[in-house]
Amino acid sequence: MKKKFDIAIVGAGVIGASIARELSAYRLKVILFEKEEELAFGVSKSNSGIIHPGLQNRPGTLKGRLCLEGNSLIRKISRDLGVDFKEVGELMVIFNKEELGRLMKIKENAQKLGVKGVRLVDRAWLKKNEPNLNSKVFKALYAPSAGIISPYRLVYDLSENAIRNGVIIKTSCPVKNIVKNKNLFQIVTSKGRFQAKYIINSAGLYADDIAGMLGIRDFNIRPRKGEEFILDKKKQYLTNHLIFPLPSEMSKGIIVIKTADGNPMIGPTAEDVQDKKDLSTTDEGFQKVLASARRLVPSIKGEDIIAYFAGLRPVAGDDFIIRLERKAANCITVAGMQSPGLTASLAVALMVKKILKETGLDLKRKKVFVKHRKKTIHLFSLKESQIKKLIKKDPDYGDIVCRCENVSAKEIKDAIDRGATTLDGIKFRTRAQAGRCHGGFCTTRILKMLASHTGRPVERITKKGPGSEIIKG
Numbered sequence: 001m002k003k004k005f006d007i008a009i010v011g012a013g014v015i016g017a018s019i020a021r022e023l024s025a026y027r028l029k030v031i032l033f034e035k036e037e038e039l040a041f042g043v044s045k046s047n048s049g050i051i052h053p054g055l056q057n058r059p060g061t062l063k064g065r066l067c068l069e070g071n072s073l074i075r076k077i078s079r080d081l082g083v084d085f086k087e088v089g090e091l092m093v094i095f096n097k098e099e100l101g102r103l104m105k106i107k108e109n110a111q112k113l114g115v116k117g118v119r120l121v122d123r124a125w126l127k128k129n130e131p132n133l134n135s136k137v138f139k140a141l142y143a144p145s146a147g148i149i150s151p152y153r154l155v156y157d158l159s160e161n162a163i164r165n166g167v168i169i170k171t172s173c174p175v176k177n178i179v180k181n182k183n184l185f186q187i188v189t190s191k192g193r194f195q196a197k198y199i200i201n202s203a204g205l206y207a208d209d210i211a212g213m214l215g216i217r218d219f220n221i222r223p224r225k226g227e228e229f230i231l232d233k234k235k236q237y238l239t240n241h242l243i244f245p246l247p248s249e250m251s252k253g254i255i256v257i258k259t260a261d262g263n264p265m266i267g268p269t270a271e272d273v274q275d276k277k278d279l280s281t282t283d284e285g286f287q288k289v290l291a292s293a294r295r296l297v298p299s300i301k302g303e304d305i306i307a308y309f310a311g312l313r314p315v316a317g318d319d320f321i322i323r324l325e326r327k328a329a330n331c332i333t334v335a336g337m338q339s340p341g342l343t344a345s346l347a348v349a350l351m352v353k354k355i356l357k358e359t360g361l362d363l364k365r366k367k368v369f370v371k372h373r374k375k376t377i378h379l380f381s382l383k384e385s386q387i388k389k390l391i392k393k394d395p396d397y398g399d400i401v402c403r404c405e406n407v408s409a410k411e412i413k414d415a416i417d418r419g420a421t422t423l424d425g426i427k428f429r430t431r432a433q434a435g436r437c438h439g440g441f442c443t444t445r446i447l448k449m450l451a452s453h454t455g456r457p458v459e460r461i462t463k464k465g466p467g468s469e470i471i472k473g
Contacts, residue, residue, distance in 0.1 A: 003195065004196070005168075005195065006028040006196065007028055007029070007031075007199075008030075008031050008187055008194060009031070010200065010202060010210050011042070011203035012040070013040060013043050013044035013155065013204050014044045014158075017345075019349045020159065021158040021162040021165075022350065023349075023353065024161070025365055025369045030166070031194060032159075032162070032169045032170070033174075034169065034171045034173060035172070035173065035206075036464075038171060038421060038465075039156065040152040040428060043312065044151050044155055044342075046228070046279075047342050048268065049260055050146065050147075050242060050255075050257065050339075051070075051085065051146060051148065051342070053071060053110070053118075053146045054067045054068045054110060054114075055092060055118070055244075056247050056252055061319050063344070064113050065113075066320065066348055068114055068115065069346075069347035070340070070344040070345060070347040074346060075087075078149070080372050081373050082157065082376060083149060084153065086148050087144070087145065087147040088146065089144045089242070090243075091121070091244065092141040092143075092244040093134075093140040093244070093246075094137070095134075103246065104120075106247075107120065115143060118141065120141060120142070121142045123138065125142075130243070132297050133243065134295060134298055137296075146241075146242050150259075150260045152429075153428070154342075156418065157373060160418060160419075161370070164373070165366070170191055172190070173191045176190065178210070180214065183330075184197060185330075185331070198332070198361065199330070204221075205314045207336075208316070208335070214327065216325055219316045219321060219336070221314045221316055223275070223278065223314065224271065225269070225273045225278060225310055225312055226268025226269055226270055226271075226311050227281050227286070228268045228308075228309060229286065229289055229305045229308055230265050230306055231263055232304055232306050233262045233263045233404075233435065235263075236263065238264045238297060239297060242258060245292070245296065251268075251270035253292070254266065254268070254269070254289050256300070263434075269288060276312065278310075278312070279312070281308040290302060306435070306436045306438075316335050317336055320344070324355050324358075377414075378407075378411065379406045380407070380431060397409075401432060401442050401445050402432035402433060402439075402442040404436055404437055405432060405433075405435045407430045407442075411432075413453065416453045416454065421450070421454060422463060422464055423450070423463045423464070427439075447470060459473070
């Protein structure tokens, strides 16, 4: 029997989760499909976690408008859902007078766009406020509204709140085909057939494949690989701001990034690739990133780096694609959501809602909409006195499973209760396994906890889904 919905969303990264949460406030039956075993396992898992102020987006573009709007919206959603957003500010640095003209043009565009508080700062200001910065830096453009957030925890918090308000989420559920039959989309998935009046395509790297099922073939997703490198948490005070170089036509450049988790990060590279599954890292990428990062902050050393990873950005042109399709009535495409997609995500959700309303969809607010959720507890963000109080209430907070990141048994059990079924699902929610030992101390314990709490045999517990089993035989 086919299940009928008002709206089906394909792709449960930060864009899909934002749209689902926004629509959950209305009297609609909404379903969200995700092909991976857990949410945020696609493009969103490799996001740098930067909430951009809008310095690098041209006025008159969707990227520019939605980035600025999203930067503002993230503050409210952080308060409502207990998301760990921090405003840290951004510095775009130059090394000589010859670069000043380009920097001033960026400043002019940012002011036209409406970015608040942008100003030029000199060598004296930089020496006082960013002491580890290269002494050869001449000036910098300062944008105080830049921030940092955990991209995956944002996805989990948005989706949990959407579920709380009635949205159905299907994971490990790739969409295999979509057929328009009269006024309904017939959606064929690995978990059965579904019907929906509207479909929202937010499938990231695979948005062109989903569009192709409906005969829409006027855009292609080109993966752009970015290699990034995580530093030891001991270096968390390396910089006080996000440090950017002057951007190129293709990339914002290699950045020194503060993160919401504490570990600084350097990168990314920007390399167009063909394979949508190419997440390889290279020595060439490492050397390029390290040299570029050291040009900004010379004290960074190779031995500071504890992890390498690569992510793919879904490029579909110079701007976002957000539109109601003519070839498939009631289909909304949300594609090409590369940077600043994370920043813009909440504004994108509002734009999608507006498009739905313009098509004639009756948007009636629910009488009861739960817009808040209790902030998730992370020991790594608490003071010792706060931790002691928690341990008195529940001794499991005193049972430390991950020593590197100070993650307790209670936090891991809570993560499983919230939907974690894989080792990466635990890592993204709690930081366990994300420290210098990479789970060398805690992985076996987490495996046992996952098996016990999910009822699965330990050999069926995976790192990130089928094909990544830890124990075989």
